Amino acid sequence: MMAELMxxxxxxxxxxxGSMHMFSSELNFxxxxxxxxxxxxxxxxxxxxxxxxxxxxxxxxxFGDGAVNEGEFHEAMNLAAIWKLPVIFFCEHNLYGMGxxxxxxxxxxxxxxxxxxxxxxxxxxxxxxxxxAVRSLMQKVNAEVRAGTGPAFIVAKTYRLRxxxxxxxxxxxxxxxxxxxxxxxPIPRFRDWLTEEGIATVEDFEEIDASVEEEVVQAAxxxxxxxxxxPEALYEGVYADRPTEGIPA
Amino acid sequence: xxVPHTFIECKYGPELVVTCTFRSSPVAGSNRVFNTPLSEQGxxxxxxxxxxxxxxxxxxxxxxxxxxxxxxxxxNEAAKYRYRSASHYHCGxxxxxxxxxxxxxxxxxxxxxxxxxxxxxxxxxxxxxxxxSQAKGLLLxxxxxxxxxxxxxxKWLYQAAGERHTQLASLCTCMQSLSLSAGxxxxxxxxxxxxxxxxxxxxxxxSELGVSCELxxxxxxxxxxxxxxxxxxxxxxxxxxxxxxxLTAGFGAELAATVQAECFNHLEAPIQRVCGWDTPFPLIxxxxxxxxxxxxxxxxxxxxxx
Numbered sequence: 369m370m371a372e373l374m375x376x377x378x379x380x381x382x383x384x385x386g387s388m389h390m391f392s393s394e395l396n397f398x399x400x401x402x403x404x405x406x407x408x409x410x411x412x413x414x415x416x417x418x419x420x421x422x423x424x425x426x427x428x429x430x431f432g433d434g435a436v437n438e439g440e441f442h443e444a445m446n447l448a449a450i451w452k453l454p455v456i457f458f459c460e461h462n463l464y465g466m467g468x469x470x471x472x473x474x475x476x477x478x479x480x481x482x483x484x485x486x487x488x489x490x491x492x493x494x495x496x497x498x499x500x501a502v503r504s505l506m507q508k509v510n511a512e513v514r515a516g517t518g519p520a521f522i523v524a525k526t527y528r529l530r531x532x533x534x535x536x537x538x539x540x541x542x543x544x545x546x547x548x549x550x551x552x553x554p555i556p557r558f559r560d561w562l563t564e565e566g567i568a569t570v571e572d573f574e575e576i577d578a579s580v581e582e583e584v585v586q587a588a589x590x591x592x593x594x595x596x597x598x599p600e601a602l603y604e605g606v607y608a609d610r611p612t613e614g615i616p617a
Numbered sequence: 618x619x620v621p622h623t624f625i626e627c628k629y630g631p632e633l634v635v636t637c638t639f640r641s642s643p644v645a646g647s648n649r650v651f652n653t654p655l656s657e658q659g660x661x662x663x664x665x666x667x668x669x670x671x672x673x674x675x676x677x678x679x680x681x682x683x684x685x686x687x688x689x690x691x692x693n694e695a696a697k698y699r700y701r702s703a704s705h706y707h708c709g710x711x712x713x714x715x716x717x718x719x720x721x722x723x724x725x726x727x728x729x730x731x732x733x734x735x736x737x738x739x740x741x742x743x744x745x746x747x748x749x750s751q752a753k754g755l756l757l758x759x760x761x762x763x764x765x766x767x768x769x770x771x772k773w774l775y776q777a778a779g780e781r782h783t784q785l786a787s788l789c790t791c792m793q794s795l796s797l798s799a800g801x802x803x804x805x806x807x808x809x810x811x812x813x814x815x816x817x818x819x820x821x822x823x824s825e826l827g828v829s830c831e832l833x834x835x836x837x838x839x840x841x842x843x844x845x846x847x848x849x850x851x852x853x854x855x856x857x858x859x860x861x862x863x864l865t866a867g868f869g870a871e872l873a874a875t876v877q878a879e880c881f882n883h884l885e886a887p888i889q890r891v892c893g894w895d896t897p898f899p900l901i902x903x904x905x906x907x908x909x910x911x912x913x914x915x916x917x918x919x920x921x922x923x
Binding site for chain 1: 672690707739
């Protein structure tokens with residue numbers, strides 16, 4: 369991953385994908401999509417492939433509330449519903465689509481999961497910043513979809529703590545709003561819960577932090593020391609049967 | 618006209634789920650053959666998803682004029698899937714079929730030639746057959762191709778009489794261009810339904826001017842067979858290109874630019890492009906719009922008389 373972020377040849381997409389396009393066939397991870405909404409009909413197609421072969425996998429499709437305004441969202445929802453495809457459309461509703469608040473741009477922003485009613489689809493709303501709540505819901509919905517009840521739409525309510533990208537200082541948000549959501553940050557919240565429940569201790573977390581930091585440092589070093597892709601890699605993967613064209617004159 | 622798109626899957630091989638369009642008798646297995654809603658973008662994206670799982674999927678779009686809502690899926694997903702994932706995943710088993718071109722009464726939205734738009738997208742292939750036998754062979758080749766292929770069928774020919782299979786070799790898997798007649802005076806280049814027109818123009822040129830034409834059917838628009846065309850024009854020194862799509866930035870522009878770069882010293886005359894006029898495809902003006910055999914013949918005469 370780190371090498372991919374740095375555009376190195378040892379990256380998971382050989383440096384060709386970057387931060388937005390990491391894939392893993394071992395993990396059935398179909399990657400990231402730069403075009404908002406592009407992944408949705410694709411997810412429906414993947415679900416049909418599973419269903420056709422009698423498999424029991426579920427396609428899990430992530431997107432933000434901004435994507436709900438794309439035409440493809442509606443097309444994919446309808447396709448999944450009429451054919452009862454095993455796909456979960458999972459919306460991370462963080463109240464902003466790039467620089468626009470969903471309150472201003474999405475008429476159903478406050479009860480987003482109800483949009484699935486238009487497609488006769490099972491729909492759920494959950495506190496996206498509550499690790500246990502999300503986990504429990506996913507276990508339930510996963511089991512239902514796997515059993516063949518048809519697709520489901522989950523809206524996980526959360527917040528985008530930073531800007532849309534490193535280029536976005538997100539000055540369009542009131543400070544009080546940001547502070548409110550900072551206090552609901554799921555990770556410290558979960559840590560506190562685990563400590564209170566006696567499941568883990570402060571020392572456990574310090575140990576985890578240290579070992580993860582070490583892992584990240586090593587990954588960064590690996591990325592730094594890795595070679596750049598060769599110039600010929602520019603033409604690799606354009607077509608299946610022409611692996612490399614070489615550099616044009 | 619409200620017509621549902623037909624998205625048919627039929628299984629005819631191990632681990633193959635093939636989607637093909639079907640107009641007459643039903644095929645067994647409604648899980649393999651089914652209609653879709655009117656959702657072009659959704660249909661193409663859906664086909665991409667199927668294909669990434671190794672299923673051979675063929676999506677039909679009722680008219681090529683309607684494929685543009687899916688343009689984003691074509692350009693930003695299908696064409697880049699293999700490239701951006703370094704071949705972790707790809708949608709090679711996808712084929713998208715659509716009828717294209719003038720039909721005599723189609724007007725603005727049932728007559729368009731769209732190959733020029735899709736020829737501009739590295740990562741997909743664009744294939745256009747000139748007749749029924751070619752369609753069969755090229756479609757099978759397109760299905761088997763491990764890249765996403767956009768297959769545009771001349772709709773005018775659906776209404777023409779059937780074509781006799783002259784050779785079983787029409788089931789070739791080769792998508793390269795094909796020389797239909799050897800000639801020495803001028804290379805005439807086209808694809809799809811235009812080949813019928815060009816054939817007539819070449820016959821006129823032979824009988825009225827004594828001009829020997831080398832007619833080439835490009836068959837695959839992207840990637841196109843430069844070697845065959847360049848070799849031919851270096852021999853004849855003259856080129857006439859023709860397509861129904863509008864002149865400006867039509868695919869003929871790519872052909873002309875490449876040929877002039879590669880055959881400059883051999884050219885005896887400027888390259889002629891005989892194309893649709895730069896207007897939306899008209900309704901009542903269709904006979905004036907399309908590059909008919911007379912216009913093509915005139916272009917041949919122009920390069921020969923230059």
